[in-house]
Amino acid sequence: MLSSADFLFYFLGLVSLVFGLGVVLFRNPIYSALCLVITMISVAGIFGTLDAWFIAGVQLIVYAGAVTVLFVMVLMLFDLKHEMKTFSKGVIGNGVKLAASGVLLGMLGTYIWATYATEPTFKPLPAAATSSIKATKDLATSLFTTYIFSFEVIGILLLVIAVGAVTLSRITGGTHHAD
Amino acid sequence: MGKDVFEIVVNCVKMLLIFLVMVQLVPILVWLERRVSAFMQNRFGPNRVGPLGLIQLLADAVKFLFKEPFFPEKGMAVMYYGAPIMALIPGALALAAIPLGAPFHLEQFTWLGREWGPYDFIMQGYDFGVGIVIVLGVSSLGAYSLLMAGWGSSNKYSLLGALRASAQMVSYELALGLSLVGILMVFNTFSFYDIIAQQTGMPLTFNFFGKVHSIAWLPNWGIFFNPLGALIFFCASFAETNRLPFDLPEAEGELVAGFHTEYGGFALLMFYIGEYGHMMVASALMATFYFGGYTIPYVANESVANWVSSGGLATHPNWAAFLTSLIFFLVFLLKVFLFLLIYIWVRWTLPRFRYDQLMDLGWKTMLPWALFNTVLTAVWLAFSHRPV
Amino acid sequence: MSALLAFLIFVGILAGFGAFLIILSSSLGPRPKPNPAKNMPYESGVAGTETAESRVSVKFYLTAILFIIFDIEIIFMYPWALSFMDFVKSGQGMYILGAMGIFIFLFVVGLIWEVKSKALDWNR
């Protein structure tokens, strides 16, 4: 008998996998983007099943609410679906790509099976730690003490990105001036 | 969901009720909007169908249902039909994550010949514990409905309207999110219940350089701790819901009707339901963060419960608990309605912005002020907590 | 966990209700003969002159990019706001203020740059 947590995992996992496959397979990039949204949301749910509620919320805000909106907006603004092949050509190349991915998946699966399958479930969290606020406060504490340097560097990175993205989008000509 | 059938059923019914409240509030709000606007413009408004024209909306709904279904020639079916459905979802999901009343406790009771264990119910669809983060996350999905509608109807005006709307939405989401940081800092939690609990009780109590002061005649509301944040939040929520004076996406003069140009019938109504849903979410957040949530100013929570149980309204403790919670729910609804009235009032008072003014307001005015509010609150909290 | 289940059920209810309304309204309404003039994209009655590929201002997408960046910066302030008073009460108020002060300084620098570079100006 599946417990509700197990059911949630299987359901959300299935949704994320199906729509993740949709991202790869849909010919129209707009549909790919919409599939991506659903994948993001179900991944947020999966974070929820792992008691990472704050991260789930951030996943919704950042990925589903910001990044993918940007994707959809760009696709709609520029109508980037000119007649072109969806997938790369070449039997050998595609064969190698598929084979490499398959081998990688197989090895990952085998490794996980050999290493972690003996651990049946998660230990239940202690009652105090189940409070989402407490967990988020822990996260905040380690973010602002242990990872304070990374945090400030992220600030610089975001500044650079903000400047760089605007500058990039300003470029009208190429590097080759009329000569 | 629950440990037995009763709890599961109650929880499901509760969610359905929240949704129905949202859907049912829409006709009332539309009626209110029309009546209030008529009142403001010295007209009558709809007053024929039913008393005060209250049935008018039912008639409208039936009329909408029987409209001719229209599908644009080059439209994309999935997106065209998905957009109105998608419009419903974020608002309702966010509303269900906000506590609408005090949680109540049911003692063990006998019903249908068996014992039903003690229950704790919350007046809310679900509680993740991180409250506001989930609400913000869910309501940020609102942009998809606009984009889907704009793209799905393959009309230039629709697309432009959708892009405008979503750009506006995301711009104001920044100010909206940032304006809440200050009040979160004050309350030191994400959970709505904790936030409301900290606003309960009468004298406004605050820490001023190590000494605790209180002002006896003011309720302990968030607005007094962070008035600037409240103002920015409220203004940004107007833009977030695409209401006047920020309803540029549907500026009739320029864009026909914005992203829902090609919509008619009930699908159009669903967009309106979504919009009103967002309004309700914003009002509910406003009430929760800055105006004490479901608590009653000048009245302690216990005295309400005492009044219910001793005043003879309900003798059984379970009914008393339920009734108390219902009273709090009504109080909350009243607060929400007040804010909704302000929405309507503003709509018929202020003219519409130009699009560049709108963007300037969002990025160059509200965002810096929200940032200023955050810094001010942080510095204030950091310094006022230590004695001089 | 039950909250997540409730959430998903609610999503189901909403989607089902929405779909039901759409189907209901499209099945109840009258279905006249297809009318080519009516099915044309509605452009205030004038026949469309430009194709759908007409150019749209790049500003929209620029706004979206800037939104992402600033949104993340704001998201970083949430855990900060949550733990701020804890730090203050344990006597590390200046530390946490400075840590976020640098971050906010960078935020402001970015914002000023965007304003100065006219990336946020729409009236051009």
Added chain:
Amino acid sequence: MPINPEAWKVGLDHYLYLSSLLFIFGMLGVLMRRNVIVILMCIELMLNAVNISFIAFSRYAESTNGQVMVFFVMTIAAAEAAVGLALAVTVFKKFKEVNIRFFEHLKG
């Protein structure tokens, strides 16, 4: 088919399987799709897959470090999407092309 009922109990390994599958899907997309924007989306997919395993491990080890990492990964992913899209759009505006093969001609 006899299935061990215990195997259906969700544990760390199930999350890791999910994560690797999603990762491989994203990888296939990156390897096989032609549209630059879709490739960027598939990279996001891969990052999401990694995030799942981060959170799963963090829950398993009962420490919040994994969550902090996910926070950072999300930031980086968003930054990458912003710059990637800015680049793609710049190229598109100039050459009306989003095919990844076209980017070969940008050299020199």
Added chain:
Amino acid sequence: MMSNQILFAILLLAPFVGFMFNGIRWKSHNATLAGVVATFAVFVSFVCSLLLVSQLFGANAVPSVGTRFFEWMNVGGLQVQAGFVIDHISAIMVLVVTGVGTLIHMFSIGYMSHDERPSKYFAYLNFFLFNMLLLILGENLLLMFVGWEGVGLCSYLLIGFWFTDSEKAAAGMKAFITNRIGDAGFLLGIFTLFFLFGTVNFSEIIARLPAGGIEMGWTGPMTVACLFLFVGATGKSAQIPLYVWLPDAMAGPTPVSALIHAATMVTAGVYMIVRLNPLFLMAPNALHVVAVVGAATAFFAATIGLTQWDIKKILAYSTVSQLGYMFLACGVGAFGAGLFHVMTHAFFKALMFLGSGSVIHAMHEEQDVRKMGGLRKYLPITHATFFIGWLAIIGIPPFAGFFSKDEILWQTASSPLGHKALWVVGVLTAGITSFYMTRLMCLTFWGKSRVPKETHPHEAPPVMWIPLAVLAVLSTVGGWIGIPKVMLGGEDNWLERWFHHVIAPVPEALGHAVHSHALEWAAMGVSLSFAVIMACLAYTFYVSNPSLPGRLAQKFHGTYRLIYNKYFVDEFYFARIINPLIDASKGLWAYVDVNFIDRTTYVLGDVVRGVGSTAKSFQTGNLQQYAMYIAVGLAVTMFLILR
């Protein structure tokens, strides 16, 4: 201690804030504002470092002041803290860097007042200082490496500051690329040390050194590590064979040459060796290499300096030569003397560079000494300060250069790691230095004026000559902390007491030092008199009898040409390596190739072409193919790991 942490934070971040301030408004033309802010930032750093260093003094002195801000890396066995430390070694460096840095920033306000992008310049300069402080104060090799790379970057940016001139941009690139070679060596050294000791922290490395485990061979791990580190040092500190970038680096603004390419950055290599002195003492063979390379560089560069006509080039070669001295000191185990010379050299060389900057400024960007002469009456203050610098560098007591140079020479002669031949080279170099420096003085300030009619030299404004004056005072008194023992009657001087804890003595196992007061006086006398004789000679050549040098150059035509063309190093690479190879292959072609190998080579050629075209097909520019290689590589790697 909390206050120390704050002091360290201010010390490090003040230049960074200055960098941010000027970097953000990099288009501004307001040189005064940019310069004042930048100078103030460095001055704040100087004050902080003074406050920190003062804790090393007094009754309750501590051996070192340090702080740790956060954990930077924790990967497997590698644990790196973002920690900073001021001990007796870094104290001297930090004071020199911030102190001289302040003066040079101040000088730059005047020097760059007419430039187009002063804000950018000061931003780079401040960023350089930030990185230099990281390099000096970092408690581990990785932090030092970050600073090391950072100063390299700033050096590149500043050399190519006037990048519109393609020659100057090329000079920047040359410096950058040459430094990269050294950096690779440095990085390999770090890896070796981490492999050996499992840590990159200086104090931990030194604590984990095997007791008495001196490596006498050439292939011991510590020797290899030291040699790798020394490769890094030769790159940064412009030693043979990687010295070629430093003379070209003079393309940058003159204050940059003073700050980066004379006073601070180029001494980083010496500083690194001094930092790790117990390690180097474990590897005497590596020290021999250091000493020989140092002596060779000192001599070699000094002879090149004899013939240069560009005022900054002369100073540049002189810098290379003096850096050689410092390495010579380190190589003979006299680390304290090396650091002492770093300090005094920073004073007088910064002084001379700034003086030359003042001259160049006055001469409207003219750098050729042939067009100067007799500037004494136009630039009295510059001349006076330059004169003191000249006295210091040629080693006239009681000026700073005398004490440090004498200390090095005496240690070279007396230390068990030293050698008489090295001493002779050192004394010769001192003489040559004295000669070309006097030549520079004569050609620039004394003698007849050869200034073109249209230029009107003018004395620098106070903002430029005040730093000169301060540096002149420092060049005079800076050496008094290290007055030789014999002059003090056998008492240890202040410097030795200062370095007592942090500089390890040469181990007994390597031999005993010579202790002879008579010998020391004699050595001092020899070098001093040689320097004075050479100076007089130079004065005769260039002032009393100006036609003599030309005739000499005629007479020793070959030698002169050799030296004037910098020993034909570039030509040597062509003439002796590349051309003979071509000749030999032509001969081989005529006999062997046509008859025997042709057929084989055709086959081979086809094979190579086939391989090449196959390899070419891997580099299509097709990103997805590259991604495919990554995927395949990932699969193979995982297979190898999980096998």
